[in-house]
Amino acid sequence: MRTTTRRQFLRAVSCGAAVAAGGRALRGAQALAGGPGRPNIVFLLTDDQRARTFGVAGHAVIRTPHVDRLAREGVRFTHAFVTDPTCKPSRVTCLTGLYERVHGVGFSTRWRLDERQWRESYPARMRRAGYYTGFIGKFGVESYTFRGRAAAKFDFWRGHDGWAQFRPKKLRHCAAYAEATEEIITPIMGESIERFLDSCPDGKPFCLSVSFSAPHGSISGSMVPGESGKTRMTTAAHTVEDLRGHPVYGTLYRDREVEIPAETAGETERFIPKRVLPQAKRRRCYSYDYTRSTAREHHWRYYQLITGIDAVVGGLRKSLARRGLAERTVIVFASDHGLLMGEYGMGGKSLLYDLATRIPLLIYDPALPKARRGRTIDAFALSADIAPTLLSYAGLPPPAGIQGRDLRPLLTEPDRPWRDEVFLENLYVGRDNPFIEAVRTRRFKYVRYFANPGSFYNDRQVDFAGKTPVFEQLFDLRADPMEKTNLLADPKHRDVLNDLRRRCRKRSAELVALRKAYVAARASGRGPAAGVEFLSKKTVLPGRRRG
Numbered sequence: 001m002r003t004t005t006r007r008q009f010l011r012a013v014s015c016g017a018a019v020a021a022g023g024r025a026l027r028g029a030q031a032l033a034g035g036p037g038r039p040n041i042v043f044l045l046t047d048d049q050r051a052r053t054f055g056v057a058g059h060a061v062i063r064t065p066h067v068d069r070l071a072r073e074g075v076r077f078t079h080a081f082v083t084d085p086t087c088k089p090s091r092v093t094c095l096t097g098l099y100e101r102v103h104g105v106g107f108s109t110r111w112r113l114d115e116r117q118w119r120e121s122y123p124a125r126m127r128r129a130g131y132y133t134g135f136i137g138k139f140g141v142e143s144y145t146f147r148g149r150a151a152a153k154f155d156f157w158r159g160h161d162g163w164a165q166f167r168p169k170k171l172r173h174c175a176a177y178a179e180a181t182e183e184i185i186t187p188i189m190g191e192s193i194e195r196f197l198d199s200c201p202d203g204k205p206f207c208l209s210v211s212f213s214a215p216h217g218s219i220s221g222s223m224v225p226g227e228s229g230k231t232r233m234t235t236a237a238h239t240v241e242d243l244r245g246h247p248v249y250g251t252l253y254r255d256r257e258v259e260i261p262a263e264t265a266g267e268t269e270r271f272i273p274k275r276v277l278p279q280a281k282r283r284r285c286y287s288y289d290y291t292r293s294t295a296r297e298h299h300w301r302y303y304q305l306i307t308g309i310d311a312v313v314g315g316l317r318k319s320l321a322r323r324g325l326a327e328r329t330v331i332v333f334a335s336d337h338g339l340l341m342g343e344y345g346m347g348g349k350s351l352l353y354d355l356a357t358r359i360p361l362l363i364y365d366p367a368l369p370k371a372r373r374g375r376t377i378d379a380f381a382l383s384a385d386i387a388p389t390l391l392s393y394a395g396l397p398p399p400a401g402i403q404g405r406d407l408r409p410l411l412t413e414p415d416r417p418w419r420d421e422v423f424l425e426n427l428y429v430g431r432d433n434p435f436i437e438a439v440r441t442r443r444f445k446y447v448r449y450f451a452n453p454g455s456f457y458n459d460r461q462v463d464f465a466g467k468t469p470v471f472e473q474l475f476d477l478r479a480d481p482m483e484k485t486n487l488l489a490d491p492k493h494r495d496v497l498n499d500l501r502r503r504c505r506k507r508s509a510e511l512v513a514l515r516k517a518y519v520a521a522r523a524s525g526r527g528p529a530a531g532v533e534f535l536s537k538k539t540v541l542p543g544r545r546r547g
């Protein structure tokens with residue numbers, strides 16, 4: 001995290017982006033002139049995909065030849081994390097480069113993304129700079145924000161908000177796909193990419209954002225029509241008529257042994273006490289902890305859905321090549337967060353274990369020298385880095401005061417000085433989740449939990465200065481990469497614990513200060529990036545979907 005002080009932030013905001021950014025603004029102005037050097041940009045975002053679910057990342061079962069090729073011809077970040085492992089706030093972070101505690105848009109706040117915040121998102125900035133912009137798939141923030149007007153934010157729109165299903169065309173909120181030839185959500189994304197590429201005007205670079213709904217539970221859980229609640233994952237999906245013999249969603253992987261986590265359907269209190277995380281609401285939502293049998297079915301479907309995405313990636317690259325665009329198009333691939341699949345006796349996300357916070361992150365840059373390709377980069381990358389990185393490719397400066405950083409310098413200089421820790425937060429307090437924040441270094445992770453406030457939070461409630469955590473964890477990631485042995489009470493780790501406690505408090509306080517500056521900048525009418533709307537307490541948030 002960049003350590004911008006409140007004073008620096010306000011100065012940058014009050015001076016305006018053009019002055020503060022200096023030479024970068026000039027570069028932006030040159031970009032506005034439409035120079036031939038601006039690449040096309042495709043940002044692919046999957047939903048709930050764990051970091052290592054690729055062939056190239058060493059997964060034992062899942063085959064992903066096209067994503068593997070993207071990694072071989074680009075770079076793969078091995079230590080990429082989301083700042084917040086829950087769908088909506090994570091997506092807002094990808095759009096803005098801000099932590100949830102700063103942008104304020106989560107499932108447990110009454111704030112929503114507003115027009116002024118949107119103006120500083122990467123798609124809006126690129127559109128203003130002359131990019132032809134498109135959005136396909138799960139927008140994930142609209143129903144809480146623009147209420148049906150998100151389509152107007154892009155030149156091309158084939159998206160939806162909230163949860164889709166495996167066969168989405170009959171869903172009212174998925175009307176954008178009604179005319180698709182394909183019936184299954186992921187191939188519809190591929191078909192929509194073709195439509196977008198067909199629609200691109202000559203002489204303009206494009207920025208296309210594709211947000212897959214797979215392999216999220218709403219998709220894996222709707223492969224068999226009629227399954228719900230306790231019947232979910234009880235039928236082998238390949239027995240459904242339209243999936244019989246399907247090359248991806250048929251019997252693929254079903255002859256492979258799936259390694260179900262040892263704690264599946266087991267006791268959770270061993271890891272996080274019931275008084276901190278009661279679990280009842282999580283157990284109603286996530287299928288991985290019903291039984292070992294349903295967990296196995298869920299794993300097979302999850303693996304298939306990832307290979308389904310891989311096929312679309314293959315189609316995209318083939319299409320770009322056919323159109324002569326392959327050497328002019330940057331592709332970034334990431335996920336909105338990971339997932340627990342039975343580990344610690346739980347399913348789902350919103351906890352700060354690596355399995356939920358670590359994401360795949362690949363960058364394919366056709367201009368990257370050949371000697372730099374096919375590498376892995378182990379520097380810490382964050383979801384907040386995505387917006388400034390995409391903007392950098394477009395020749396545009398990042399908005400003032402964001403926490404993310406442009407990752408591009410790491411592609412040619414992977415060992416350059418960089419952040420040596422990541423700060424993680426969970427502010428989603430639905431489904432029994434407590435507030436959680438953590439500092440993760442290469443070797444250790446320190447996690448602290450604060451009581452669930454019982455409803456929406458306000459800024460004061462997420463300022464933890466002087467408050468006592470209700471639970472803490474310390475993990476030695478070298479000895480215990482699966483984060484199962486809490487070393488909090490181990491006297492040998494007393495110094496490490498105290499150091500990480502201090503660092504966590506410091507990072508937490510920095511975010512609170514940034515939030516205050518962010519809100520103050522809006523109140524003063526200054527600053528391009530400051531804005532939240534406060535919903536009245538009577539407002540019912542549309543689409544009580546979580547994910």
Ligand SMILES: [Ca+2]
Nearest residue numbers: 048087336547
């Ligand atoms: Ca998600």
